[in-house]
Amino acid sequence: MQNNTLKAHLALLGANVIYGINYLVAKGIMPNKIGPSAFVFLRIIGAGILFWIIKYFIKEKIEKKDFLLLILCGLLGVATNQLLFFHGLSLTSPIDASIIITAIPVMVLIFSAIILKEKITRNKLLGITIGAIGAVLLIGYGNTTGGNSSILGNLFIFINACSYALYLVLVKPMMKKYSAITVISWVFLFGFMFVFPIGVNDALTTDYSAFTLNTYLVVTFVIVCTTFLAYLFNIYALNYVSPSVTGSYVYLQPAVSFIMVSIYAYVLGHNEYAQDINLIKILSCLLVASGVYLISMKSKKQH
Numbered sequence: 001m002q003n004n005t006l007k008a009h010l011a012l013l014g015a016n017v018i019y020g021i022n023y024l025v026a027k028g029i030m031p032n033k034i035g036p037s038a039f040v041f042l043r044i045i046g047a048g049i050l051f052w053i054i055k056y057f058i059k060e061k062i063e064k065k066d067f068l069l070l071i072l073c074g075l076l077g078v079a080t081n082q083l084l085f086f087h088g089l090s091l092t093s094p095i096d097a098s099i100i101i102t103a104i105p106v107m108v109l110i111f112s113a114i115i116l117k118e119k120i121t122r123n124k125l126l127g128i129t130i131g132a133i134g135a136v137l138l139i140g141y142g143n144t145t146g147g148n149s150s151i152l153g154n155l156f157i158f159i160n161a162c163s164y165a166l167y168l169v170l171v172k173p174m175m176k177k178y179s180a181i182t183v184i185s186w187v188f189l190f191g192f193m194f195v196f197p198i199g200v201n202d203a204l205t206t207d208y209s210a211f212t213l214n215t216y217l218v219v220t221f222v223i224v225c226t227t228f229l230a231y232l233f234n235i236y237a238l239n240y241v242s243p244s245v246t247g248s249y250v251y252l253q254p255a256v257s258f259i260m261v262s263i264y265a266y267v268l269g270h271n272e273y274a275q276d277i278n279l280i281k282i283l284s285c286l287l288v289a290s291g292v293y294l295i296s297m298k299s300k301k302q303h
Contacts, residue, residue, distance in 0.1 A: 008237040012249040015233035019101075020256020022226040023094035024264060025218055026086070033215045036086035038206045039222070041199030044078060046223035047231065048188040055185040060178060062186060069170060070186045077167030078191025083198065084160035092153025095281055098257035099138050100157045101250060102288040106131045107165030108247035115169050118244070123294045131291025138284040168243040171235070180235040188231075251292040254285045 030036055062070065089097050106128050112118040120128075135158065174183045211219075237246050264270040 004240045008240040011233035011237045015230040016249045016252040018225050018230045020253040023098050023257045024260045027094050029215050029218050030090040034206050035202045036090045037199040038202035040082045040086050041203040043223050043227045044192045047227035050228045051185040054181050060182045071190045073171045073187045074190025075194050076163045079194035080163040084156045088153045088156030092150040096149050097157045098254040099285050101161050103135045103161040104165045104250045105247035105292045107162050108243050111166050111169040127291040127294030131288050134284045134287030172243050175238045184235045251289045
């Protein structure tokens with residue numbers, strides 16, 4: 001069991017490093033090369049095919065009563081989550097997005113208390129308060145600062161964080177009944193059904209002839225790494241740790257994003273990104289990270 005728990009923590013580490021890199025990588029081709037809805041359409045259909053190829057070798061049937069929950073998980077964890085994230089990211093700064101997304105552990109804690117009846121301790125309550133101050137500070141600051149910040153984009157990212165947090169809590173009971181691949185395959189199939197009417201037209205009207213090698217590499221990275229591998233890592237980890245622990249790893253993302261943005265701004269000479277690094281954002285990041293640390297402390301000892 002100890003070995004499985006270690007593997008779960010390594011999987012979460014891998015998933016959140018990928019997510020941290022993704023902010024800047026995906027932002028680099030949106031919306032100039034491809035629109036957010038078209039991008040989400042491609043990543044869900046691409047990763048969904050990969051999941052179902054593996055699922056083909058796992059003969060496991062879902063009970064009829066569980067389909068409603070899987071449909072809801074598809075709506076929250078795939079369709080709403082990805083559409084709002086990519087639309088938000090196309091409007092706002094990669095750093096803003098990576099800091100706001102750390103609201104996930106706070107929302108996981110709240111939903112776990114309501115749905116799974118998890119007790120909220122004093123440390124967790126303090127963590128929620130500190131994390132919320134950091135997130136609100138950044139969302140509000142996005143409306144007044146220069147750089148690539150946007151209050152609408154920041155709001156989209158925050159709603160996306162709430163949606164993904166609820167998904168993590170709701171999908172946990174499914175992990176006790178079925179294999180990770182079975183669950184994620186159905187979740188992606190239902191997610192695709194919700195995204196199809198929104199993204200199909202944008203996907204069909206995208207000018208693929210304007211794609212460069214870099215564009216294709218970014219799209220491949222987002223489908224294979226950010227979607228297929230990261231979702232697989234997260235769903236695997238939920239077999240062995242609680243949603244609170246899974247969510248707590250999100251606070252690695254701003255650190256990875258800060259490093260990537262700093263490299264772009266100061267090493268590769270992309271000066272527009274230098275405007276996105278300032279004291280308020282660093283303070284927001286520290287507040288959110290401190291809050292998440294307080295929330296996850298007890299959980300990590302228990303698991």
